[in-house]
Each structure stands twice: as structure tokens, then as C-alpha cells.
Amino acid sequence: MPKGLTGNRLLLGVALLFLGLGLWQLGGAGLIQGKAWLAQRLLDRAWADTLAGADAVKPWPWADTWPVARLQVAALDIDLFVLAGASGRSLAFGPGQVEGTEALNHNIMGGHRDTHFAFLQHLEEGHRFRLQDRSGAWQSYVVRGQAILDVRQEVIARPGRERQLLTLVTCYPFDAITPGGPLRYAVTAEAIPGEAVAVADEHGPLGDEISLGEDGGAPLPGGTT
């Protein structure tokens, strides 16, 4: 047999193995991004049903979460459905609402820094965005500041006094490669009073007066498990 051929075959095998591994990893990355994108599309219908009065509408039959709010940042062209619960499983599909802070009048939502909440790095003090709750009422918020927190220490949520607070949380730094670092980037926004205006939504059962009467936007109901 010609010399080197055996070696070549071995090399070829290894090359194909590497190519396979590479494609597998890339596919995995693509899947994460794809899931994140697709889920939001599927959530659209579930949210419409929610606004129509249904409770805890699962976007797909095997889902273990459901949309609780809709977040829009006009300046950054962001339109997201927020899911109940901020477990890793639900965060893959959309930003999730951390449960148990209703009493504080301070909502906390988590999201992935490389998918849904990548825009947080561009969200600056004074920026406005709005949040639609399950009643269909929109509440405008204005960003009051951001902070970097280390979760190895206990993190305390400040109660929203006269005004509802909303904090969006994601991992930090934004350009880190490996997930799982201890830092979080938190953007805190304050509800703008008097801007709780119900947008005439075809699914919104509630009229103007009622949603205005809710004063500063009703706290979003956390997931009812």
C-alpha cells in the first residue's frame, strides 16, 4: 500500500470528528438563540388569549410557564413577553418575573444578557419604556439608574413607595464568555404617575377610566403556581 495513506485516513477521521463537534456546538448555540426567538413569536398568541381573560395560558402544550406581561422599549425597538418565574427553563424563552416581591411594589425581571436582555446595556437613565399587564393597561416607566451587584452577597429589593419600581436584571459583564459569573447588572425604573394609560387594544376588556384609576400601574401578579 502507498505510504501515508493510513495516516491520512486517521487524520481525516479526526478532522471529521472535529467538524462534527464544531457543528454540534454551533448548533447548540443556534438552538439557544432560535428557541429564544421562536418562543417570543409563540407567546404572542398566548398573550392575546391572556388579555382576553384566560389565566395562565401556556404558549405550547408542554410549557411550564406562561406570559404575565409585555415589555416594550420603543427607542430600542424591543417588544418582549415576560414569563412567570425566572428559572433557567423559562428564561430560555423570555424574560422572567422573579416571584415574591409583589408586597414591595417592586417588580424584578430577569433575562439573559445575550438574548432577550442584551438591550439592557443600552438602557440608560431617563430612557422610557412601558409594560402591559394582564388587564391590558400600559404603564410607562422611566429608568432611574443602574447598578452592578454581586450575588455572592445578599441582595435586597427596595420597596417602591409612592411609585411602582421595576428592576430588570441580567448577567454582567455583557461581554463575558462563560455564563455563571457572580455579577448582575440591574436597571431600576420608576413608574411615571398619570401615564398608566390603557391603549385601545382589541383584546383589552378594560376601559380608560379603570386603568387610570389603578394609580401607578397595578403591581403585576406574580406567577400563581
Added chain:
Amino acid sequence: MRHEMLPYRPFSLIPPQMVKACLRAVFVIGGALVILALVMVLVLAAGRLSSAYGAEAGEEMPSGLFFRGAEQGTGLEAPTLSSDVTMAVNGMVNRVTVRQVFHNPTSQWMEGIYVFPLPDGSAVDRLTMTIGERQVEGRILEKAEAERAYKAAAENGQRASLVSGERPNVFVTSVANIGPGENITVEIGYQDAVAFDTGVFSLRFPMVVAPRYTPAPRLIAEEQPAPAPLQPAVGSEPDDARDLFGPVSTKKKRNPLSLTIDLNAGVTLESLRSLHHPVVIESRDYGRQRIALSNASVPADRDFVLEWTPTASAAPRAAVFAEQVGEDSHLLVMMLPPDTTAVRQIAQEPQPAPMPRELVFIIDTSGSMFGDSLDQAKTAVIAALKRLNPEDRFNVIQFNSETHALYRRPMAASVANVARAFHYVSALEADGGTEMAPALDLALTGGAADGKLSQIVFLTDGAVGNEHELFELVADQLGDSRLFTIGIGSAPNSYFMRKSAELGRGSFTHIGDLEEVASRMETLLAKLENPALTDIRLGWPNAAGKDVEAYPGPLPDLYAGAPVTFTARLGGVALEDLEGQMLVTGTGVEGPWQQRLKLMGLKEAPGTASLWARAKLEAIEDRLYETGRGDIDRTAVRADALALALEHSLVTRYTSLVAIDDQVARPQGETLESQEIERNLPDGWDAGKVFGSAEKVEAEPGLLRQLALPAPLLQQAEVGGQAVLLPQGATPAERMLIIGLAYLLLGLALLALVYRRSRTTHSNQGAALA
């Protein structure tokens, strides 16, 4: 078939070619794996790095979410510090003793370092260290020498303390070898002059050094004023600029301070008040007053200001204080020109139509101005805008990291323009760094061309570390303009503002409170509208001798209500030999003005000599900023300043006071831990606005202030909150992407190799066949 015709066969089972090929393949695969491993290691290291980077960020960063205040303190406990200040005011001379008690609560031997401010004109001339019953007197040494002596003693285990000047108004005490549980008291004595303006005496005691913004790139250049080769006799050490950003306590107020003042005003008083601290005033014999803080101690976080007003009839027209040291007499002279404008000013009678002016307001909108400070500045500017006349021109410039002006050049103060300025000023917000130079530059270069009086009103907290660079700018570009500085906030850098006003031939006003804004601005604006008394000169009698040195020289312009103040040394003249009158002349609104002053039966005031030395020192250092200078002889400036400082045992940037105990206290085996004592953030300052997040503060304070947080959220910090678990917000997608790409690249490279090798094998075979 003949064996010879057959291809060569080896003896072993495996042909050598195959062994070679296998070896090569192993080599290639091994190499590839090594590369892969390297890539993985790098990726992981990057991840590790980013989490290590995160670990430093574990400081408190207030926001909607924050950390529980308790037990997150890291590292070593530092020594604690309490200060006790006693002042003895005698007329216009104020002798102050600051007792700093360093307590070491730990079980280790400690070195404590504390950065603290003193009034800008203060002459620090005494240091006493007390350990238990024993007292050790400090001596003045050239700075580097003092530091060496201190370090040697510290290493040797002797208790030692060092007081050195970082800036003319910022000092540092270092105390070495404080034993476990021990107290060491450091007593610092300084001389200060009481200020007098528009009928009011005032003294200021700053309590905290605000963290200062130093534009990064130029720091080294301007903080080393003597980089040129130095005479060895003087020493070769350039001043190390201490980072005044320093450790600052953002959590709770510390460093308690108590303060008592023995006031011998020498005149009957109409009013006496402390501006920012509640005090208890106790009247004593002979019109003396004793003033103490109502709270036994306060956190050292804002300036203490005491003001007293003499009754109208007792208001002094002139005062001379004297001290004889050796053969020389030293005088401190304060004299109020009995100017008609001044009288009108105090009586608040209508003014004659003032000269048309060009007023440029510069407002500092950096992060340190956030909150009350900016509100004060806004109120002040709006008050000033209201007083403009239609003939005046004006402009408003704001600066933080960037400079922005309302108009490109000063505009007529028409109703519409002023209204626009109101809106502009009201909408200002504080954030970002403190880049003063471009704003000053802009204001100074726009000087009035048509002979209008050009006045620049500069409102800032002066939280900058690059004072010298800015002084040079002012001195260089001033032209015919006048620079008036207004210090804003609870702890402004008044040295910077007073000095720039001096170089800018204007004046410095301090506003510490929103309530003060109206009255202070009123005073300042009246000053601005009143023509100055210029070209002030001194004439001395023969009895004063030939060797008279008076500072500041030349005397600055005067505005209504301000007195002529100067110090003088009469070389070789004893106090009792002094007689006759001195003459002060100047040019006022209504022509030449002059006043005589008796030089007999003068009040003795110890400390006058120190004040004179301090004024002279400043004059020597001013040579560094002289305009039209080709090359400044920095060596000579330094040598002159050093000689003077050593003679009067003054702490300057060339000299330090050091006290060393003879006894060796620290046992051989024990190590010495060094800790800088955390300072308070000045009252009203917002930690979030100043630091943003702690991690990058050192790297780039200005930039990082973007990560700051507004006060409305901060102020809720004390109320309860709820602990939350923050979700993890990242996917492995990016890592997978990178690893995937690395694999793909490797695979492709190997494919290419296989392709090349198969081609060469084929051509080899072809050649062999041919």
C-alpha cells in the same frame, strides 16, 4: 516468482512506512489537541477573569437593589479616629489645635493614615504626639527626609507620627506602631486668619476632604512641579500626588469630631452664629465667648463656619495685629476703605448706574454637584441673571466631562435671551466627570472686545485634583477679565477656588446652604456691580526700617465691602521702636483715595509671624504661575520655599513635621499593618452619583459615574427591603459558539492537511512509477 522482484518487505509485521505515518498522524493529532486544549484554557481563563473582575466589584452599589449593610466589610479593620478641635480667636488671628486620637481596636500593630483638610491659608507649625503620659515634640524636616525618618522609625518599631501637606489645604497624618487596643494622640497646631467681608467676620473649619476628580492623563505632568534636575542640597524627591479619591465610607458616618472655640473678638458683637452646625454659646468675661457644638461630636462631613458681626458703631475701620520674633516685627493689617460706595452698599441705598458688563457664568454639572449643590448653583445663577441690565451681555457655560455653552458668544441681556437662559439653567442636570479646563478656556478666550467689564462667575465644588494646571490656565488667559469663584456644597475645595479667584483678580464666595444662596449672591452681585478700588499701594514710615516685606504683593483689587488685608515683616525693627503712620493709597471710583494708619500701641497677637510666612510662601509659589514666563526657575522657587518653611517650621509640600518616640514599642516578631482611615462622603453627596459602581473608580471615575444612581431611590435605603434571589441571566450560547468555531477551524485545517498530503503522496507515487 522471484523474491527479489517483489516489493521490499520488512522483517517486522508492521511496515516502517506505516510506523512513520502513524507517528506523524499521532504528532499532528497531538498538536491539534494541544491547540484545542490551549483554546479551551483561554476560554475558561477569560471566564475566570471576568468572575475575578467581578469579585472586586463586591462593594456596596446602591440601587433599586442593594446589599445588606452588615458584615460585608472586607479585609482588615482599620484604626478608628476621633478629632477634637480647639480654637482661640484673638481679633483676626486664630490659633487652632487639632487633636486626632488614633485608636487601634485590633489585636495587631497598626499604622493609621488619615487625610484631612485644613483652611487654605493655614500655617501648620506644630506637632505633638502623646502616648499615655509621654509627649514627643515634632520637628520640621525636608519632606523626603521626614518620610525617611518616619519610615525608619516605623520599621524599627518606634511609635512615630508624620504630618505632611498634600495640597495647601489637604494634610495627611500617619501614625505608626499603634499597639493593640492602644491610643495615640497627635496634636497639630496651626495658625489661621479670620476673614472679614462686608462687615462680617468669619472663620471656616473644613472637616472632610471630598473625593476629587483628577483628569487622568495629565495628572503626572502637573503634580510634579519640580521634575527638572534639582540641586542635591534641596533633595531630589518630587511630590507624590496622593490619590485624593482615597477610601471613603459610603455606609455610615464615622470619624467623630468635637469642636470648641474661645472667641475674643475685641469688639461688641451684634450677632454670632454657626452656619451649618448647631452650637452652644456661652458668654464670658471681657466680651469673650465660648462656642461649642451642641452635639458633643459630629461626623466629620461638612465645613464648620462661624460668623460674627460687630455692632455698627463698633465695626472696625482698621485693625493691626503684631508679633515680634527675634529682631523682626510681623504685622497683620486689615483696613476698610471708608469708601462712599461701601457705605452705600451696607446701607443698601440705590446704586449709581453701573458700568455695562459682560458676565459669563460657568456651572459645574459634574457628578459631585448632584443634589443640593446643583440646586444651589442654579438658584445662584438665576438670582444673578435677574440682576442683569439690558446693556449687559451674558452667557452660560456648563461643564462635566464635556463643555456646553448656551450661546456661542455672549449675547445681549434682552428679556427673551434671559428667559431662555432661565430655562437652560433650570434644566441642568449633574453627571459625569469634572473637566474644567475646556470650560475655563472657553470663558476666558471670549473676553469683551469693546471695553465692557468682563466678569466670569464660576460656580463649582472644586472637586478636582489638577489645581495647578487650572491655575496656569487662569493666569495665562485672564487678560482683562476677572474671575469670581463661588464655592458650592458642604465641603468645597476652597483652596482651589480662592487661589483661582486671586489669580483671576476676582474674589471667592462660599455658599454652603440653599438658604445662604440669596444673601451671598446679593453680596457678590453688589460687588460685581460696584467698580473696584484698584492700584492699592502701601507707604511705610521711616521707623519701619528699610527691610519691609509685605504680602500679598501687589495687593489685589478691592470690591465694595472688602477690606485691604496684608501681612508684613519689618526686618530688624523691634515692636516698641515702631512709630508713625503708614499710608494706604488706591484709585477709587471718585479718583485717588488714601488712608493713614497708626503704627503705635499695637495689639500683640502670637501667630502673626506664621501667617506672614504662609503668605510669603504663597507668593513664592505664585512665581510658578506668572504670566509671560519663559522658563520658571522651579529649583529656585523650591529652594526659597524650603528655606522659609524650615525657618518657620511650616508644613508645606516641601516640608513635613515628624515626631518619633525614642522607645521601641513593637516586639520584633509582630508585623505592622497599614490602613488608611476611611473618610466620610461630604454631607449631601450621593455615593452612587460619585462612584457609580466601585469597581472602576480607580480606572476611570468620570466614565463610571454613568453607572450612578439617583437620589430618590437612595434615600429609601434605610427603610426595610426584602432579600431577593436574582436569576442567572446568561446562556452558554456564546461559549458554545466559540468552542464550536474552534472545532470547525481545527477540523477544516486537518482536512486541508489531509488533502495536501494525499496530493503529495499521489505525485510521489506518480514519480516513482515513472
